[in-house]
Structures are given as structure tokens and as C-alpha cells.
Amino acid sequence: MTKVSIGLRGWRFEEAEVFDESGAFRPLTEMPPDTRDRIGRLMAIIDNPCDACWLIHGEEEKQRCRPAAVVYGEPLREVVLCDTHEADFLYWFREEGGRDLVGKRTFQNAFHQWFADGGRAPDGYAGVEHIETDPDLVPEPSREEPTSSVHETPSREPTRTAGSGDDDELVSLSEEEQESLDIDLDDLDV
Ligand SMILES: [Zn+2]
Secondary structure, rough: OEEEOEEEEEEEEEEEEEEOOOOOOOOOHHOOOHHHHHHHHHHEEEEOEHHHHHHHHHHHHHHHOOOOOOEEEOOOOOOOEHHHHHHHHHHHHOOOOHHHHHOOOOHHHHHHHHHHHOOOOOOOHHHHHHHHHHOOOOOOOOOOOOOOOOOOOOOOOOOEEEEHHHHOOOOOOOHHHHHHHHHHHHHHOO
């Protein structure tokens, strides 16, 4: 089985559950419930601004926020981040107790609170500079201009992005850390 990211890095899907033999996107109704929930949520957030940028600039200056490049956490408790702020999230996840909150309701809020209180990765943490100088390393889906409603669900089909191999070039969770995030929704207190 091959795991692929779609649209944003971070969440990964079994390729065979999402795409049919010819590579076409399967109808949501044909997907396992967990996959369907996650794909549905991904479609809703794929054009969101980075959470951390949003905390800095606020709703009134949302146009200054960078677009999301990566998503971590569980649907509805996810954190979406631009390439730059991913380093802050990774620092929080590894060093500030974020890992302990995987699957918990407070996962998203705890990161937001930490960041809003000034929490940041140390300068140079996990090769941030590399990302800043080469932001186009990971292919992005084509983005439309922002529409009037942020809640509008994109009607277009998601674009498959690079396979996991390309992630090695970036600040990114290790395989082990990814596995700890790839938890089953059935295990959650929902
Ligand atoms: Zn950001």
C-alpha cells in the first residue's frame, strides 16, 4: 500500500482508498469512513490561510497570511501551517508537549495558545532557512484567487502532490512521528 498526500503535506492517505486503478479520484461514498471524513475536511481547509499567520495578522489583514502548505492533527482539530511556521509547530510538537496531545480535543487550541503567547522555534530550528530560500520544493496544487466566502467548499478535485519521498528535503515529521499522528478515529473520544 502506498501512502500519498493530497493538496497539503501532512495528512496521508492510502492511495488505493482514494484513487481508482486509472488514477481517478473515487467518489467519497466509496471511501472508508475515516478516509472520507479526512478528505472532506481537507477540501474545506485546503485554501485556508496558515493558522500561525492568521494569529499574527488577524482576520482583518488575512490577505497578508501565507496559504496553508501542511496539515497536522485530526479533522476539526487540525493545525494548518505555511512552510515557515511549520518549524514552530514541529518545535511545539517535539519540545513543548504537543506530542502528548495527539488525538485530544485540545491539540489545536494548545498550539494556538502557545503560538499566540509568543511561542516560537529557536532561530534556525530544523533548517527553516532552507525552506525560506526554496519554498517551491513541494509542488502545490493550483490555487484560485480567494473567493468571497472562506467557507466555500472547492468544487474542483484535489490535486495529488509529491509522494513521501520529496518530504525528506523539508523540515518534516519523522516517520515515527507521522505514525503517532496517523491514529484511528475510532480511538478518539468523540
Ligand atoms: Zn504562517
